[in-house]
Amino acid sequence: MAKVKIYGPVQSRAARVLWCARECGIEFEHLGTDSKALKADPDFARINPNGKVPAMVDGDLALFESMAINLYLAHKYGEALWPATVEDEARVYQWSFWGMTEVEKSLLTIVIDMFMTPPDKKNPQAVEGAKAALAAPLKVLNDALKGKQYLLGDNFTIADLNLAAIMAWAKLAKIDMTGNGDAANWLDRCLSRPAFRGK
Ligand SMILES: N[C@@H](CCC(=O)N[C@@H](CS)C(=O)NCC(=O)O)C(=O)O
Known part of the structure; x- marks a missing residue:
């Protein structure tokens, strides 16, 4: 094949x-x-x-x-990545679409301004706006992860991969995760996987 x-x-x-x-x-x-x-x-x-x-x-x-x-x-x-129930499949779609619609654009605004924008074109106001826009979704994520290793429970699934791949930009953007410790720990857990690091 x-x-x-x-x-x-x-x-x-x-x-x-x-x-x-x-x-x-x-x-x-x-x-x-x-x-x-x-x-x-x-x-x-x-x-x-x-x-x-x-x-x-x-x-x-x-x-x-x-x-x-x-x-x-x-x-x-990805047998181990895909959930066993239709309800958990729905949660996979929820977190994947949520990452794209509620988080990705703000993180990208900051990363592009930090790393790809010449000094005379930088837009601190847009960056501040993007940081402010992230506050609510980061709290939602943090609350969802309280008492859990991963978004759907004990196992790493495609929901975690899809969202952590977006949230990885929060590291680049040096987003302050103080106060969102559960989300920060979850992100570290996901990004420490050998497959993320190219292995
Ligand atoms: N929503 C699309 C976004 C695709 C996208 O914008 N890709 C960027 C690179 S990360 C690209 O190809 N940009 C080149 C261009 O816009 O011309 C996805 O998630 O695949």
């Missing part, structure tokens, strides 16, 4: 798909590490007409959107 193909450099959201593939223990090909060349490749436009990464091909299936790819990989290949 042909290997799963994963497109996108490790510095992009492809990192979360690579993490998922490693957790699943599947053999995969990592392609498109040069974003510029990938964008100019008409074959890639057929895989992701948005011209963005990550993208994935598994047999006849071509997919874009990092969360969709990870949900697919975990369901198909």
Whole structure:
């Protein structure tokens, strides 16, 4: 059977798909590490007409959107990552979509300003706004993790992977997690997994 193909450099959201593939223990090909060349490749436009990464091909299936790819990989290949009940599947979708809609944009605003914006273009007001916007969702996450190792209970699942992959930017952004210790410990627990670190 042909290997799963994963497109996108490790510095992009492809990192979360690579993490998922490693957790699943599947053999995969990592392609498109040069974003510029990938964008100019008409074959890639057929895989992701948005011209963005990550993208994935598994047999006849071509997919874009990092969360969709990870949900697919975990369901198909990640026995230990995928929950046993429909209710827990719903919780997986909840935390994955919540991460994308409630957390990702604010974290990205801060990370882009810190690392990719020239000094004369920096926007401290936008950064302060993004930090303020994160306060409520971080408390929600912290409360959800009280007394729990992972989002769904005792086991690391794709819910943790998808959300921790987004929350990893909180480390880069040096977000103060004082007062959200349960979330901070959970994040450290998730990011200490060998598969996150590329092993
Ligand atoms: N919602 C998409 C976002 C994809 C995305 O914006 N990818 C960035 C890299 S992390 C990209 O390809 N940017 C290049 C561009 O916008 O031209 C996902 O999660 O896959």
